[in-house]
Amino acid sequence: MANIVQVLVDAIALGSLYALVALAIGLVFGVMRLINFAQADYITIGAYALVVPTASVTPPLLLGALPAALMIGGVLLVVVVLALATERVAFRPLRNSNPSTLLISSFAVSYFLQNLVMLVHTGRPKSVGIGQGLASAVEIAGVRIPGVQLLTMVVAAGLLVALVLFLKKTPLGIQMRAAAENFQMARLLGMPANRVIALAFAISGLLGGAVSLLLTIQTGTLDLRMGLMPVVYAFFATVIGGMGSLPGAALGGFLVGVASVLLQTYLPPDLRPFRDAGVFTLVILILLVRPQGLIVTSAAKERV
Amino acid sequence: MMKSDAVFHFWFPVLAIVVPLAVIVALTDQFGGLSLQRTVIEMLISIVIVVGLYIFVGNSGIISFGHATFMAIAAYASAWQTCCEMLKPITMSGLPPFLRDQSIPLLPSALVSILLAGGAAFLTGLVLMRLTGLAASISTLAVLFILNVVYSNWDSVTMGSASIVGLPTYVTAWLAFGCALLAIVVAWLYQTSAFGLAIRATREDEVAAAASGISLYWSRLIAFTLSGFVVGLGGVLQAHFLGTVSINNFFLSFTFLALAMLIVGGMGSLAGAVAGVVVVTTIVDLFRRLEAGISVGGGQWSIPAGTQELIIAAFMLLILIFRKNGIMAGREIGLPQHTHREKGLVHG
Numbered sequence: 001m002a003n004i005v006q007v008l009v010d011a012i013a014l015g016s017l018y019a020l021v022a023l024a025i026g027l028v029f030g031v032m033r034l035i036n037f038a039q040a041d042y043i044t045i046g047a048y049a050l051v052v053p054t055a056s057v058t059p060p061l062l063l064g065a066l067p068a069a070l071m072i073g074g075v076l077l078v079v080v081v082l083a084l085a086t087e088r089v090a091f092r093p094l095r096n097s098n099p100s101t102l103l104i105s106s107f108a109v110s111y112f113l114q115n116l117v118m119l120v121h122t123g124r125p126k127s128v129g130i131g132q133g134l135a136s137a138v139e140i141a142g143v144r145i146p147g148v149q150l151l152t153m154v155v156a157a158g159l160l161v162a163l164v165l166f167l168k169k170t171p172l173g174i175q176m177r178a179a180a181e182n183f184q185m186a187r188l189l190g191m192p193a194n195r196v197i198a199l200a201f202a203i204s205g206l207l208g209g210a211v212s213l214l215l216t217i218q219t220g221t222l223d224l225r226m227g228l229m230p231v232v233y234a235f236f237a238t239v240i241g242g243m244g245s246l247p248g249a250a251l252g253g254f255l256v257g258v259a260s261v262l263l264q265t266y267l268p269p270d271l272r273p274f275r276d277a278g279v280f281t282l283v284i285l286i287l288l289v290r291p292q293g294l295i296v297t298s299a300a301k302e303r304v
Numbered sequence: 305m306m307k308s309d310a311v312f313h314f315w316f317p318v319l320a321i322v323v324p325l326a327v328i329v330a331l332t333d334q335f336g337g338l339s340l341q342r343t344v345i346e347m348l349i350s351i352v353i354v355v356g357l358y359i360f361v362g363n364s365g366i367i368s369f370g371h372a373t374f375m376a377i378a379a380y381a382s383a384w385q386t387c388c389e390m391l392k393p394i395t396m397s398g399l400p401p402f403l404r405d406q407s408i409p410l411l412p413s414a415l416v417s418i419l420l421a422g423g424a425a426f427l428t429g430l431v432l433m434r435l436t437g438l439a440a441s442i443s444t445l446a447v448l449f450i451l452n453v454v455y456s457n458w459d460s461v462t463m464g465s466a467s468i469v470g471l472p473t474y475v476t477a478w479l480a481f482g483c484a485l486l487a488i489v490v491a492w493l494y495q496t497s498a499f500g501l502a503i504r505a506t507r508e509d510e511v512a513a514a515a516s517g518i519s520l521y522w523s524r525l526i527a528f529t530l531s532g533f534v535v536g537l538g539g540v541l542q543a544h545f546l547g548t549v550s551i552n553n554f555f556l557s558f559t560f561l562a563l564a565m566l567i568v569g570g571m572g573s574l575a576g577a578v579a580g581v582v583v584v585t586t587i588v589d590l591f592r593r594l595e596a597g598i599s600v601g602g603g604q605w606s607i608p609a610g611t612q613e614l615i616i617a618a619f620m621l622l623i624l625i626f627r628k629n630g631i632m633a634g635r636e637i638g639l640p641q642h643t644h645r646e647k648g649l650v651h652g
Contacts, residue, residue, distance in 0.1 A: 035438060093625045099438050100367045104567055105624045111560050112617035119610040228556075232449060239442045273457035280446040280453075284431060287443060291435050 005143045007265050013149040015257030016156030019250045020211055021234035022241065023163065024204035026249030030180030031200045032095065034102040035235060038086055041113035042205055043227030046079040046212030051128055051222065053120045064130050071130070076209040083205030086113075087198060095197075114224060123224055131217040148218050155210060160250065163203070167246070172199060180244060229276075233257070236283040242293030251294060256283070313639060318492050320637035321578050322485055325351075329481045341477060347585040348480035349541045351578055354565045355487040356534030358577035360527045361566060363495055365507035366437065369559050370428070370444030373451040374532045375539030376554035378421035380455065380462060382540045383549045385413035388470035395468075398460025410474060410544075418536040425532020426525070433524040436510070448559065455551040467550035475545040483541055487534050491574050494530060503527050561588075564620045570630020575637050580630065584616065591615055 021039065028036050050064035050071070063074040090109045094102055137144040167173040172195075178186040179196050187193050208227075215226060233256050240255065241248030259282055263275045271278075286294070325348070332344045357371050384392075384399055385408040392404050408416075432443045456465045494500045503523040505513040514520055543549045561584070569580020597606035623630060 035442065090621055090625075094628075097624075097628060100365060100441070101624060101628055103367055103438065103441060104563060105621060107560060107563065108617045108620045108624070111557075112614055112621070115610050115613040115617065119608060119614070232445065235442050236446060239439050243438060274453060277450045277453040280450045283446055284443055287435055287439065288431060291439065293439075 009145055011258040011261040013152045014261050015254035016153055018233050018257040019253030020156050020207050021230045022237035022249040022253035024207040025234045026238050026246050027200045028204050030244055031197050033099045037106040037110035040227035040231035041110050042079050042083055042208035043212040046075050046209045047216045047222050048121055049075055049078040055122045058127055075213055076206055079209035080202050080205035083201045087201040126222040128222055152214050240283055240286045240293055242295035244297045245295040248295035316639050317636035329477050333477050343589050345477050345480045348484045350581045351484040352487045353535050353538035354562055354577050354581050355491050356531045356538055357562055357566055359491050360531035362571045363503045363527050364524050367441045368444045370447040371535045372554040372559050373447050374421040374425050375535050377424050378417040378536035378539035379543035379549045381417035381420045382413055382543050383468045383471055386472055395463055396461055414540045417540050421536025422533035426529040429525045429528035433521050452555055467548045469548045471543055471547045473544055473547040475541055499526050564616055568623050570632040570634055572634025573632050573636050576630050576632035579632050
C-alpha cells in the first residue's frame with residue numbers, strides 16, 4: 001500500500017514539474033503561436049548560472065554561493081533577462097511570420113544558446129551541490145517523501161495558483177488571455193502587444209528558472225541537455241492538452257509525468273530503458289484519437 | 305522542334321542545378337586535395353538528404369524533425385546486411401540468423417535498406433498525416449525521440465549508442481553525384497506532377513485546397529513516403545561513406561543542420577534546397593578549417609571549437625529575419641519566360 005502511495009507521490013512530483021514547463025511553453029504559444037525550443041536552454045542556462053565558467057567537473061559556485069534567497073532571485077533574474085533578450089533579438093522581428101517559421105527560428109535560437117553554453121562551460125557534465133539540506137526525507141503517515149519532491153510539489157502548486165490568479169484577476173493577465181484568444185482583436189481593443197508578449201516571455205523565463213533550480217537540487221548535476229527532456233515532454237504535453245489551452249497544457253504535463261513514472265515502475269526491468277519511447281508512443285496514440293488535443297480551443301482551428 | 309523545346313524548358317531548372325554540380329565534382333576530382341574531395345562528397349550526400357527532406361517539407365510547408373529517423377533506419381539496415389561478417393555474431397548477437405551469419409551483396413542491401421526507410425515513412429505517415437500543422441511537426445519530433453531511445457538501448461542489435469564500424473566504404477564522388485542527380489530528378493518529377501501541384505496548393509491554403517477536392521491526408525502521405533525513400537538513400541550513402549554508423553549522428557544536431565540547409569536556401573524550391581546545402585557546407589567547412597587552426601604569418605591561429613555551430617545558427621536566424629524565404633526565395637532557376645510563370649505559381 002505504502003508502495004503505491006510512494007509511486008503516486010513520484011508521479012505527482014514529476015507531473016507537476018512537467019506541468020510548469022508546459023505552462024511556460026503554453027503561455028508563449030498562446031500569445032505568439034510560437035513553440036519555443038529555447039525554453040530548454042533557459043532551463044540549462046539558469047542552472048549553469050550557479051557555477052563559475054571553467055573546464056572543471058566540480059566548478060566553484062557563482063550564484064550558487066549566495067544565500068538561498070539571493071541565489072533564487074539571481075537565477076530567476078538571469079533566466080528572465082535571457083528570455084526577454086531572445087524575444088527582443090530573435091522573435092520580435094519574426095512576429096508576423098507563420099508558425100512553422102517561428103518554430104524553426106526557435107530551433108535555431110536553441111541551437112545557438114546550447115553551443116554558447118558549450119563554448120563557455122565546455123560540454124562535460126558537472127556536479128554542483130546546492131540545497132543539500134533538502135535531501136533528507138520527510139515521513140508523512142508511513143510514507144517517506146524526499147524533501148526535494150515535497151519542494152517540487154509545493155513550488156509547482158504555488159506557481160500554478162499564482163499564475164491562475166494573475167491571469168484571472170489582474171488587468172495584464174486578462175489582456176494576456178484575450179491575446180491568446182484572438183490576438184488581432186485584442187490589439188484593436190487596445191491591448192499593448194509588445195508589453196503582453198514580453199510579459200509572457202518573462203513569465204516563461206520565471207517558470208524556467210524555477211524548474212532549473214528544482215532540477216539541479218534533484219540531480220546535483222549540470223548537463224548541456226538537462227533542459228531538453230523536460231521541454232520535449234512539455235511540447236508533447238501542450239500538444240495532447242490542446243494547443244493554446246493553458247489548462248490543457250497543465251493537464252498534459254501531469255499526464256506525461258504520471259505516465260512516465262508509471263511506466264518506469266511497472267514495466268519489466270528489461271524494457272525500462274525504453275520508457276521514453278513508451279510515453280512518446282502514448283502521445284501519438286492520444287493524438288490519433290483526439291487530433292486537436294484533449295481541450296480544444298479556438299486557437300486550434302485556423303479561421304478562414 | 306517545338307516539342308524538344310518544351311522538353312528543354314521543362315528540364316532547364318534541373319539542368320541549371322545539376323550542370324554546375326557536375327563541374328564542381330569534375331574539377332575537385334581532378335585538381336582538389338583529399339580533404340576538399342571529401343567535403344564535396346559530403347556535400348553531395350547532404351544534397352540527397354536535404355532534397356529528400358524538401359520533397360515533404362518544401363512541398364507541404366510542414367516542418368519535419370523526424371526525417372533523421374528514416375535515414376537511421378536505412379543506415380542501420382545497411383550496416384546489418386553488409387558490415388563486418390566476422391564480428392557480427394559477437395557484437396550484434398540479437399540479429400536474426402540470416403543477417404548475423406552472412407553478408408548480403410551491396411546493391412541488393414542498399415535497395416532493401418531504402419525500401420525499409422520508405423516503408424517506415426509510409427507507416428509513420430499513416431498515423432502522423434492525420435494531424436495538421438504544428439501538431440504534425442511536434443509528432444515528427446516524437447518519432448525522432450522514439451527511434452533514438454529504441455536504437456540507443458537495443459544493445460544486442462544496434463550496439464546501443466556505440467558506433468558500428470567497418471562498413472564497406474564504396475561511395476565515390478561520382479556515385480554520390482549520381483545519387484544526388486537521381487534525388488533531384490525524382491523531386492522535380494514529383495513537384496511538377498499532379499500530386500506535387502496538389503500538395504503545393506495545400507501549402508498555400510489548406511482550406512481552399514481542400515475545398516477544391518484535394519485530400520490533405522493523401523497528398524501529404526505520398527510526399528512523406530517519397531521523401532522517406534530519398535532520405536533513406538542519403539542514409540545508406542552516408543553510412544558507406546563514413547564506414548561507421550552511430551545513432552547519435554541521427555539526432556537533433558543533424559536534424560538542425562539539415563533543416564538549416566533547407567531554410568537558408570529557401571524551402572519553397574528545389575533550387576533553394578540545393579543552394580542551401582552548397583552555402584551551408586561551404587560555411588561549415590570554412591569554419592571547421594579555422595577551428596582546426598591555420599598558420600598566419602608564421603604563427604598558428606585558430607578559433608575556439610564550437611564557433612562554427614554558433615555561426616550557422618546565427619546565419620540561419622538572420623536569413624529567417626531578413627530574407628525569410630531563403631536565398632532562392634521559392635524560385636527555381638528558369639529560362640526568362642519560364643521564371644515569370646513559376647513566380648506566379650509560388651507566390652499566388
